[in-house]
Amino acid sequence: MSVIMPAGSLTSRERMIRTTALLVRERGIEATSFSDVIEASGAPRGSIYHHFPGGKSQLIAEATEWSGAAIATGLERALAGGDPVAAMHAFIDVWRGVLTETNFDAGCPVVAASVESAANPGAREAAAAAFIAWEEALAGALEESGAEPDRAGSLATLIVAAIEGAIVQCRALRSLDPLDRVERELATGIAAPTG
Numbered sequence: 001m002s003v004i005m006p007a008g009s010l011t012s013r014e015r016m017i018r019t020t021a022l023l024v025r026e027r028g029i030e031a032t033s034f035s036d037v038i039e040a041s042g043a044p045r046g047s048i049y050h051h052f053p054g055g056k057s058q059l060i061a062e063a064t065e066w067s068g069a070a071i072a073t074g075l076e077r078a079l080a081g082g083d084p085v086a087a088m089h090a091f092i093d094v095w096r097g098v099l100t101e102t103n104f105d106a107g108c109p110v111v112a113a114s115v116e117s118a119a120n121p122g123a124r125e126a127a128a129a130a131f132i133a134w135e136e137a138l139a140g141a142l143e144e145s146g147a148e149p150d151r152a153g154s155l156a157t158l159i160v161a162a163i164e165g166a167i168v169q170c171r172a173l174r175s176l177d178p179l180d181r182v183e184r185e186l187a188t189g190i191a192a193p194t195g
Contacts, residue, residue: 012041012043012044012047012051013047013051015041015042015043016037016038016041016043016047016048016051016052016059017059017062017063017066018041018063018066019037019040019041019043020032020037020059020060020062020063021063021064021066021067021070021109022040022106022109023036023037023040024060024063024064024067024109024112024113025067025098025106025107025108025109025112026102026105026106026107028112028115028116029060029112029113029116029120029123030116032060034048034056034059037059054122056120057119057120057122057123058122060113060120060122060123061120061122061123061125061126062126063109064109064110064113064122064123064126064127064130065126065129065130067108067109067110067113067130068110068126068127068129068130068131068133068134069130069133071108071110071130071134072130072133072134072137074091074094075087075091075134075137075138076137078090078091079137079138079140079141082141082144082145083145084138084141084142084145084190085187085190085191087138087141088159088163088183088186088187088190089183089187091163092163092179092182092183095108095163095167095179096176096179099167099170099171099176099179100176103174104170104171104174104175105171107167107168107171108164108167110126110127110130110131111127111164111167111168113126113127114127114128114131131160134156134160135153135156135157135160136156137156138152138155138156138159138160139152139153139155139156140152142155142156142190155189155190158186158189159186159190162182162185162186163179163182163186165178165182166178166179166181166182167179
Protein backbone atom coordinates (compact mmCIF):
# COMPACT_ATOMS: atom_id res chain seq x y z
CA MET A 1 0.00 0.00 0.00
CA SER A 2 2.95 2.33 0.05
CA VAL A 3 3.80 4.77 -2.69
CA ILE A 4 7.47 4.17 -3.18
CA MET A 5 9.18 5.83 -6.11
CA PRO A 6 12.39 4.31 -7.48
CA ALA A 7 15.34 5.92 -5.68
CA GLY A 8 16.80 7.14 -8.96
CA SER A 9 13.72 9.22 -9.75
CA LEU A 10 13.76 11.19 -6.48
CA THR A 11 15.18 14.67 -6.22
CA SER A 12 17.53 15.52 -3.37
CA ARG A 13 14.66 17.30 -1.62
CA GLU A 14 12.32 14.33 -2.01
CA ARG A 15 15.00 11.96 -0.69
CA MET A 16 15.43 14.14 2.38
CA ILE A 17 11.68 14.21 3.07
CA ARG A 18 11.31 10.46 2.64
CA THR A 19 14.44 9.74 4.67
CA THR A 20 13.20 11.99 7.47
CA ALA A 21 9.89 10.12 7.56
CA LEU A 22 11.70 6.78 7.80
CA LEU A 23 14.01 8.03 10.55
CA VAL A 24 11.17 9.59 12.53
CA ARG A 25 9.15 6.38 12.43
CA GLU A 26 12.05 4.62 14.20
CA ARG A 27 13.62 7.34 16.34
CA GLY A 28 11.01 10.03 16.80
CA ILE A 29 11.39 13.71 15.99
CA GLU A 30 13.77 14.78 18.74
CA ALA A 31 16.26 11.98 18.04
CA THR A 32 16.32 12.68 14.28
CA SER A 33 18.98 15.23 13.40
CA PHE A 34 19.93 17.02 10.21
CA SER A 35 23.18 15.04 10.22
CA ASP A 36 21.21 11.80 10.27
CA VAL A 37 19.05 12.95 7.36
CA ILE A 38 22.08 14.06 5.31
CA GLU A 39 23.93 10.80 5.95
CA ALA A 40 20.98 8.48 5.29
CA SER A 41 19.69 10.36 2.22
CA GLY A 42 23.06 11.02 0.62
CA ALA A 43 22.06 14.65 0.11
CA PRO A 44 24.75 17.34 -0.04
CA ARG A 45 25.42 19.12 3.28
CA GLY A 46 24.30 22.55 2.18
CA SER A 47 21.02 21.28 0.78
CA ILE A 48 19.08 21.22 4.06
CA TYR A 49 18.70 24.98 4.41
CA HIS A 50 18.52 25.42 0.64
CA HIS A 51 15.46 23.16 0.44
CA PHE A 52 14.10 23.82 3.93
CA PRO A 53 14.73 27.46 4.88
CA GLY A 54 12.38 26.94 7.84
CA GLY A 55 14.86 24.43 9.27
CA LYS A 56 14.01 21.20 11.03
CA SER A 57 10.42 22.29 11.72
CA GLN A 58 9.72 22.65 8.03
CA LEU A 59 11.43 19.36 7.17
CA ILE A 60 9.53 17.45 9.88
CA ALA A 61 6.20 19.00 8.86
CA GLU A 62 6.78 18.10 5.21
CA ALA A 63 7.90 14.57 6.12
CA THR A 64 4.74 14.14 8.20
CA GLU A 65 2.63 15.48 5.33
CA TRP A 66 4.34 13.10 2.90
CA SER A 67 3.83 10.14 5.26
CA GLY A 68 0.16 10.94 5.72
CA ALA A 69 -0.38 11.27 1.97
CA ALA A 70 1.52 8.05 1.21
CA ILE A 71 -0.58 6.11 3.71
CA ALA A 72 -3.80 7.73 2.42
CA THR A 73 -2.92 6.77 -1.14
CA GLY A 74 -2.35 3.16 -0.14
CA LEU A 75 -5.55 3.08 1.86
CA GLU A 76 -7.55 4.57 -1.02
CA ARG A 77 -6.12 1.95 -3.39
CA ALA A 78 -7.17 -0.81 -1.01
CA LEU A 79 -10.63 0.72 -0.61
CA ALA A 80 -11.07 0.97 -4.39
CA GLY A 81 -11.93 -2.73 -4.36
CA GLY A 82 -15.21 -1.83 -2.66
CA ASP A 83 -14.68 -4.08 0.36
CA PRO A 84 -13.84 -2.14 3.55
CA VAL A 85 -13.03 -5.35 5.47
CA ALA A 86 -10.54 -6.48 2.81
CA ALA A 87 -9.06 -2.96 2.75
CA MET A 88 -8.66 -3.02 6.54
CA HIS A 89 -6.87 -6.38 6.30
CA ALA A 90 -4.57 -4.98 3.58
CA PHE A 91 -3.84 -1.89 5.70
CA ILE A 92 -2.98 -4.06 8.70
CA ASP A 93 -0.85 -6.37 6.53
CA VAL A 94 1.29 -3.39 5.55
CA TRP A 95 1.86 -2.51 9.21
CA ARG A 96 2.49 -6.15 10.09
CA GLY A 97 5.23 -6.13 7.44
CA VAL A 98 6.75 -2.86 8.67
CA LEU A 99 6.84 -4.13 12.25
CA THR A 100 8.39 -7.50 11.43
CA GLU A 101 10.85 -6.18 8.83
CA THR A 102 12.20 -3.63 11.32
CA ASN A 103 12.12 -5.95 14.33
CA PHE A 104 9.43 -3.72 15.88
CA ASP A 105 11.67 -0.63 15.68
CA ALA A 106 9.47 1.31 13.23
CA GLY A 107 6.01 2.67 13.82
CA CYS A 108 3.93 5.35 12.18
CA PRO A 109 5.72 8.67 11.56
CA VAL A 110 2.37 10.46 11.74
CA VAL A 111 1.87 9.18 15.29
CA ALA A 112 5.43 10.21 16.16
CA ALA A 113 4.68 13.72 14.89
CA SER A 114 1.49 13.81 16.95
CA VAL A 115 3.22 12.76 20.14
CA GLU A 116 6.22 15.07 19.76
CA SER A 117 4.45 18.06 18.26
CA ALA A 118 4.70 20.59 21.10
CA ALA A 119 7.72 22.26 19.50
CA ASN A 120 6.49 21.69 15.97
CA PRO A 121 2.93 22.87 15.30
CA GLY A 122 3.42 22.32 11.56
CA ALA A 123 3.94 18.62 12.17
CA ARG A 124 0.89 18.49 14.43
CA GLU A 125 -1.22 20.14 11.73
CA ALA A 126 0.10 17.71 9.10
CA ALA A 127 -0.66 14.77 11.42
CA ALA A 128 -4.19 16.05 12.04
CA ALA A 129 -4.78 16.42 8.31
CA ALA A 130 -3.52 12.87 7.74
CA PHE A 131 -5.82 11.37 10.36
CA ILE A 132 -8.78 13.28 8.89
CA ALA A 133 -7.96 12.09 5.35
CA TRP A 134 -7.69 8.46 6.46
CA GLU A 135 -10.96 8.63 8.37
CA GLU A 136 -12.76 10.32 5.48
CA ALA A 137 -11.57 7.65 3.03
CA LEU A 138 -12.71 4.88 5.36
CA ALA A 139 -16.03 6.55 6.19
CA GLY A 140 -16.78 7.05 2.49
CA ALA A 141 -16.12 3.39 1.74
CA LEU A 142 -18.21 2.28 4.71
CA GLU A 143 -21.11 4.47 3.57
CA GLU A 144 -20.86 2.99 0.09
CA SER A 145 -21.12 -0.44 1.73
CA GLY A 146 -24.37 0.56 3.41
CA ALA A 147 -23.39 2.12 6.73
CA GLU A 148 -25.33 5.14 7.91
CA PRO A 149 -23.13 8.30 7.80
CA ASP A 150 -22.80 8.64 11.59
CA ARG A 151 -21.93 4.97 12.02
CA ALA A 152 -19.49 5.13 9.10
CA GLY A 153 -17.71 8.08 10.70
CA SER A 154 -17.56 6.37 14.09
CA LEU A 155 -16.26 3.14 12.59
CA ALA A 156 -13.63 5.04 10.61
CA THR A 157 -12.38 6.71 13.79
CA LEU A 158 -12.37 3.36 15.58
CA ILE A 159 -10.39 1.70 12.77
CA VAL A 160 -7.69 4.37 12.66
CA ALA A 161 -7.42 4.66 16.45
CA ALA A 162 -7.38 0.91 17.01
CA ILE A 163 -4.77 0.16 14.35
CA GLU A 164 -2.48 3.03 15.33
CA GLY A 165 -2.81 2.12 19.02
CA ALA A 166 -2.09 -1.53 18.25
CA ILE A 167 1.07 -0.52 16.36
CA VAL A 168 2.30 1.33 19.44
CA GLN A 169 1.54 -1.69 21.63
CA CYS A 170 3.23 -4.08 19.19
CA ARG A 171 6.41 -2.01 19.34
CA ALA A 172 6.41 -1.99 23.12
CA LEU A 173 5.61 -5.69 23.46
CA ARG A 174 7.70 -6.72 20.45
CA SER A 175 4.80 -8.87 19.36
CA LEU A 176 2.12 -8.81 16.67
CA ASP A 177 -0.52 -10.03 19.12
CA PRO A 178 -2.18 -6.62 19.70
CA LEU A 179 -2.48 -6.03 15.95
CA ASP A 180 -3.86 -9.54 15.38
CA ARG A 181 -6.49 -9.08 18.08
CA VAL A 182 -7.49 -5.64 16.80
CA GLU A 183 -7.76 -7.02 13.27
CA ARG A 184 -10.15 -9.78 14.37
CA GLU A 185 -12.36 -7.38 16.34
CA LEU A 186 -12.43 -4.73 13.62
CA ALA A 187 -13.36 -7.30 10.97
CA THR A 188 -16.31 -8.38 13.13
CA GLY A 189 -17.38 -4.78 13.82
CA ILE A 190 -17.11 -3.65 10.22
CA ALA A 191 -19.00 -6.67 8.92
CA ALA A 192 -21.80 -6.22 11.51
CA PRO A 193 -25.11 -4.82 10.27
CA THR A 194 -24.46 -1.28 9.19
CA GLY A 195 -27.74 0.32 10.22
